[in-house]
Amino acid sequence: MQITLESKPFAALETEAxxxxxxxxxxxxxxxxxxxDRSAGGLLRRLAKSGELTGKMLEFTLVHAPAGLKAARxxxxxxxxxxxxxxxxxxxxxxxxxxxxxxxxxxxxxxxVREGDATEDSAQTIVEGALAADFExxxxxxDKKNDKRIESIGIAGYxxxxxxxxxxxLAKGRIIADSQNFARDLINEPSNKLTPTILAQKAEAMAxxxxxxxxxxxxxxxxxxxxxxxxxxxxxxxxxxxxxxxTYNPANPKPGAPVIGLIGxxxxxxxxxxxxxxxxxxEKMKYDMAGGATMIGVMRAxxxxxxxxxxxxxxxxxxxxxxxxxxxxGDVQTAMSGKTIEVLNTDAEGRLILADGVxxxxxxxxxxxxxxxxxxxxxxxxxxGVNVGVFGSDQAFTDKLLASAKxxxxxxxxxxxxxxYREFIKGTVADIQNISSSKGAGATxxxxxxxxxxxxxxxxxxxxxxxxxxDDAKPWLAKGPTGVGLRTLVxxxxxx
Numbered sequence: 001m002q003i004t005l006e007s008k009p010f011a012a013l014e015t016e017a018x019x020x021x022x023x024x025x026x027x028x029x030x031x032x033x034x035x036x037d038r039s040a041g042g043l044l045r046r047l048a049k050s051g052e053l054t055g056k057m058l059e060f061t062l063v064h065a066p067a068g069l070k071a072a073r074x075x076x077x078x079x080x081x082x083x084x085x086x087x088x089x090x091x092x093x094x095x096x097x098x099x100x101x102x103x104x105x106x107x108x109x110x111x112x113v114r115e116g117d118a119t120e121d122s123a124q125t126i127v128e129g130a131l132a133a134d135f136e137x138x139x140x141x142x143d144k145k146n147d148k149r150i151e152s153i154g155i156a157g158y159x160x161x162x163x164x165x166x167x168x169x170l171a172k173g174r175i176i177a178d179s180q181n182f183a184r185d186l187i188n189e190p191s192n193k194l195t196p197t198i199l200a201q202k203a204e205a206m207a208x209x210x211x212x213x214x215x216x217x218x219x220x221x222x223x224x225x226x227x228x229x230x231x232x233x234x235x236x237x238x239x240x241x242x243x244x245x246x247t248y249n250p251a252n253p254k255p256g257a258p259v260i261g262l263i264g265x266x267x268x269x270x271x272x273x274x275x276x277x278x279x280x281x282x283e284k285m286k287y288d289m290a291g292g293a294t295m296i297g298v299m300r301a302x303x304x305x306x307x308x309x310x311x312x313x314x315x316x317x318x319x320x321x322x323x324x325x326x327x328x329x330g331d332v333q334t335a336m337s338g339k340t341i342e343v344l345n346t347d348a349e350g351r352l353i354l355a356d357g358v359x360x361x362x363x364x365x366x367x368x369x370x371x372x373x374x375x376x377x378x379x380x381x382x383x384x385g386v387n388v389g390v391f392g393s394d395q396a397f398t399d400k401l402l403a404s405a406k407x408x409x410x411x412x413x414x415x416x417x418x419x420x421y422r423e424f425i426k427g428t429v430a431d432i433q434n435i436s437s438s439k440g441a442g443a444t445x446x447x448x449x450x451x452x453x454x455x456x457x458x459x460x461x462x463x464x465x466x467x468x469x470x471d472d473a474k475p476w477l478a479k480g481p482t483g484v485g486l487r488t489l490v491x492x493x494x495x496x
Contacts, residue, residue: 001131002153003127003155003170004152004170005155006154006155006156007156007160011036011068013069013071015070018110018156019075019076020032020036020074020112020114021090021093022076022078022079024056024078024082028048028053029044029045029048032113033114036069036074039068040074043066056078056080058077059077062074063076077096077097087407090117090126090129091125091126091129092129093476094111095129095130095475096133098130098133098153099133108150109150110153110156111126111155113156114157119169123167123169124172124173125409126173127155127169128176128177128487129476130153131173131177132181132476132477133476133477134150135478137478137481139188175301176487176490178300179297179298179300179490182206182296183290183297183481183486184481184482186199186202187286187290187468194289195319196234196239196241196242196317197239199289199292200216203244203315204216210299210304211303212247212303213246213247213248219231219234219240219241226336227356227360228333229335229355229356230353230356232343233267233352235325235327236321236325237319238323239319242318243317243360244296245360246296246299247312247313247364248307249310250306252308253308254496257496258367258368259366260309260310260366261366262295262298262299262313262361262370262371263314263315263361264295264296264315264371264373265288265289265290265291265292265353265374265375267289267317268286268289268317268319269319269321271285271320273321273322274322274326275347277347284469287374288350290372290464291468292316294372294464294483295313295315295489298490302490307494307496309493312361314357314358315357316357317353320349326346327343329343332429332430335359336355337356337359339355339431339453341433342427342428343433345435348434350375350446355450357371358371359453366457367458370461370462371459371462372462372485373461374463374464374468375443375446375464376442376443377465378443378445379466383466386467387466387467388410388467389413389462389466390405390412390461390462391414391417393417393451393454397458398460401460402414404491408490408491415443415444415463417447421445434449467484470482
């Protein structure tokens with residue numbers, strides 16, 4: 001899709017659809033919307049007076065062949081209350097407008113930024129929203145007769161003096177959105193098309209193309225390094241595990257900056273192992289590698305954005321299958337760190353592979369750790385599909401991440417990780433056990449298990465089980481993988 005800045009007067013824009021967002025207020029026809037209204041002979045004020053145009057969040061008003069405009073259509077999209085307007089709303093508005101018009105066979109559109117919004121951030125936000133909205137999950141459908149697509153978008157409302165910052169935001173937005181869609185494409189792959197080996201091959205190809213250092217550890221090297229926790233999950237599958245390591249080395253490293261370690265869970269299919277899951281909905285367990293895919297996508301973006309801090313990405317990948325060689329409830333495994341684990345439930349496998357992942361990231365030199373994982377159903381119970389659960393061992397580091405989440409419009413919520421919960425995973429026959437000895441606090445227990453392997457390093461765990469996949473389409477996003485967390489992590493790393 002081609003995206004450009006457009007500096008022509010709104011009335012002179014020859015496009016299939018001119019899009020503007022309006023606020024929910026007594027008079028929604030103000031500023032640049034009033035300019036469009038004057039060109040259209042007062043049409044918008046008449047719509048507002050009749051109650052058809054209100055500005056309520058994501059309300060659409062479509063006008064065909066508007067008089068006084070060269071655009072074939074005028075789409076007005078509600079942006080809610082002006083005082084609550086932010087980048088998250090703008091991103092949704094841009095995405096919702098694209099999906100609305102795309103479904104009506106529109107191929108090109110112009111999106112008008114409001115007065116005061118012709119900034120670098122706005123251009124970036126609109127591009128992120130549009131490109132994320134354009135992603136579809138129908139890769140394997142053979143009937144493409146109704147394959148509607150947007151071919152070009154113009155972002156209007158930037159003066160020539162504002163063009164430079166607009167172009168900068170446009171370029172940055174494309175890098176981030178393309179990387180988010182790269183991750184979403186990986187997450188959407190069925191497990192027969194994306195084994196741990198294939199995931200490693202795709203990550204390696206991306207890294208080499210982007211100029212990143214990459215190493216893939218096979219099952220022999222994993223065994224040599226005594227990654228017993230990862231191997232224990234992998235032993236039930238005929239597909240061998242892989243440990244993917246991607247490194248970004250800055251050209252001009254910032255003195256005293258942390259070395260960020262990104263660790264992503266990548267279980268390419270999760271049956272639950274011997275503690276097998278119910279069959280209903282199990283097909284969605286192809287998305288159990290969303291954390292790993294997101295981290296790989298972050299590295300893809302960083303290769304182009306070039307922060308001044310070193311970043312090490314570690315992605316342990318495996319299947320979790322039942323079989324004659326599969327680990328059984330009650331087995332004791334030894335992690336790479338030397339800590340022993342009593343496996344009470346083989347479906348609590350993500351924390352096992354992350355145990356070796358975070359320890360290895362520390363060995364490679366990471367000083368600050370962030371892991372992302374579709375870890376627990378408990379986080380879905382707590383936060384549904386709205387917020388990512390955030391667990392952190394260092395308040396300043398956690399606050400910095402939460403600030404990045406707010407800045408990028410990704411909803412995240414801090415969760416408790418009090419030391420009292422540590423008693424729940426105290427082992428009976430080993431150092432620790434992989435699930436709680438009592439009911440409740442499942443998401444915290446999963447996070448605390450991972451924390452056991454982080455030592456004194458500042459660490460954050462993102463439980464994305466409820467947010468990495470949408471079962472229903474949103475007005476601004478297709479059903480399926482979301483790529484949640486990528487924008488926040490890129491913003492956080494760039495903030496250093």
